[in-house]
Amino acid sequence: MVSGRGLRVGLAAALVLTTLAASHPTDGADAALLQPILAHGPWPMTARADPSNRVDGSAAAVEFGYRMFRESRLSANGYVSCVTCHQLDRAFTDGNARAQALAALDHNTLALANLPLQRRYGWDGASDSLWMASLRPLFDPREFGADAARVAHVVRIGDGLACRYQHSFAAPPATHDDQTVMVNVAKALAAFVATLGTGRTPFDEYRDALTRNDRDAVAAFAPAARRGAAYFVGVGGCAACHSGPNFSDGALHPQAPAQGASGAAAADGAVGSLRWSSSAYNLHGPYNDNPAQTASSEGALVSFGTDAGALVRTPSLRNVAVTAPYMHDGSVATLRSATPHAGAELTTAQVNDIVAFLGSLTDRQGAVRSWPQLAVSPCP
Ligand code: HEC
Numbered sequence: 001m002v003s004g005r006g007l008r009v010g011l012a013a014a015l016v017l018t019t020l021a022a023s024h025p026t027d028g029a030d031a032a033l034l035q036p037i038l039a040h041g042p043w044p045m046t047a048r049a050d051p052s053n054r055v056d057g058s059a060a061a062v063e064f065g066y067r068m069f070r071e072s073r074l075s076a077n078g079y080v081s082c083v084t085c086h087q088l089d090r091a092f093t094d095g096n097a098r099a100q101a102l103a104a105l106d107h108n109t110l111a112l113a114n115l116p117l118q119r120r121y122g123w124d125g126a127s128d129s130l131w132m133a134s135l136r137p138l139f140d141p142r143e144f145g146a147d148a149a150r151v152a153h154v155v156r157i158g159d160g161l162a163c164r165y166q167h168s169f170a171a172p173p174a175t176h177d178d179q180t181v182m183v184n185v186a187k188a189l190a191a192f193v194a195t196l197g198t199g200r201t202p203f204d205e206y207r208d209a210l211t212r213n214d215r216d217a218v219a220a221f222a223p224a225a226r227r228g229a230a231y232f233v234g235v236g237g238c239a240a241c242h243s244g245p246n247f248s249d250g251a252l253h254p255q256a257p258a259q260g261a262s263g264a265a266a267a268d269g270a271v272g273s274l275r276w277s278s279s280a281y282n283l284h285g286p287y288n289d290n291p292a293q294t295a296s297s298e299g300a301l302v303s304f305g306t307d308a309g310a311l312v313r314t315p316s317l318r319n320v321a322v323t324a325p326y327m328h329d330g331s332v333a334t335l336r337s338a339t340p341h342a343g344a345e346l347t348t349a350q351v352n353d354i355v356a357f358l359g360s361l362t363d364r365q366g367a368v369r370s371w372p373q374l375a376v377s378p379c380p
Pocket residue numbers: 069080081082083084085086099100101102105107108109110111112115118120121122123124125130133134135137138142143144189190193266
């Protein structure tokens with residue numbers, strides 16, 4: 001059902017687009033593309049809370065998670081922290097084709113942004129919660145090379161960490177076993193990571209101007225990006241997967257045709273000897289804080305079959321211009337070469353316009369992020 005108001009807004013906006021198409025015959029934009037363009041907003045979206053993580057949204061846990069995010073004593077050599085790869089001045093990526101800490105990984109570092117909008121994590125979608133994805137690097141021998149005992153020890157002896165843990169989880173870490181402390185650390189990390197988001201972009205201004213029938217604001221959007229938006233939702237077919245306000249359907253698709261891609265490694269969430277699809281740390285396991293969540297509750301639980309092998313979760317395209325290189329294996333250096341990856345036949349001019357459009361998805365901060373506002377902790 002289209003509400004009366006929605007319909008009026010839609011009609012007014014259709015008029016703007018029709019007028020635009022008429023005045024710029026090469027725009028490639030027409031009224032039929034209006035709804036698909038509007039479907040990429042509004043922004044920012046209000047993220048859902050994560051019921052599997054009881055400290056999601058807790059100010060104390062966010063602050064504890066922030067500390068742990070920068071804590072290098074968690075790693076086997078004492079030098080690796082989350083910031084090693086998720087760097088503040090590189091949009092929480094590292095600029096490398098494939099990540100590297102204690103050893104080289106097969107995957108490109110994912111930017112940490114707008115993650116509560118996803119429902120599975122990692123390129124291969126092998127983690128079914130944000131806290132599981134935050135736990136994974138601690139175990140990986142190529143990343144932290146840690147285990148539950150190390151993580152729990154650091155929290156128990158760390159200056160101010162035991163206090164922050166207690167404020168977050170209502171008990172001192174000395175009273176919890178190592179496994180519990182480690183999972184709780186992952187939940188605090190996830191509470192922190194969930195606060196990292198991207199802001200409004202030139203595209204969002206354009207999209208909202210369309211809904212308001214604000215011609216001046218529509219005209220302020222660069223013509224190339226305007227055409228690119230139309231190709232993106234139209235002939236390019238991009239919105240079939242890069243859908244919705246976060247430009248991701250969150251679903252798994254065949255990986256991009258290899259450009260020297262390694263592909264196979266780390267498929268199905270295999271990390272070292274751990275297969276995460278059958279891990280004790282997924283939502284089927286004992287650490288899920290949401291007792292109501294069962295395998296049958298719609299959309300809540302995902303399971304990973306053997307077919308997860310060659311599949312990749314559609315990445316979000318927000319701030320994509322500042323997170324090169326691209327694809328799960330970092331095999332693509334530029335947005336230009338990343339654009340025609342899904343088999344759409346596009347002319348050079350169309351690709352150029354889509355690249356201009358992708359550039360309009362960058363917020364004001366761009367590559368240089370800032371830490372979120374944190375609660376003032378009563379801890380030393
Ligand atoms: C060695 C570099 C490295 C370190 C250190 C690292 N990460 Fe990552 N991170 C990655 C890579 C690579 C991926 C993609 C993983 C994959 O799909 O195989 C990733 C993915 C993620 C994701 C999933 C993002 C998404 O879009 O689904 C989260 C959450 C995350 N990391 C959090 C953390 C936290 C929290 C820490 C610290 C405990 C951390 N990472 C440490 C490289 C790193």
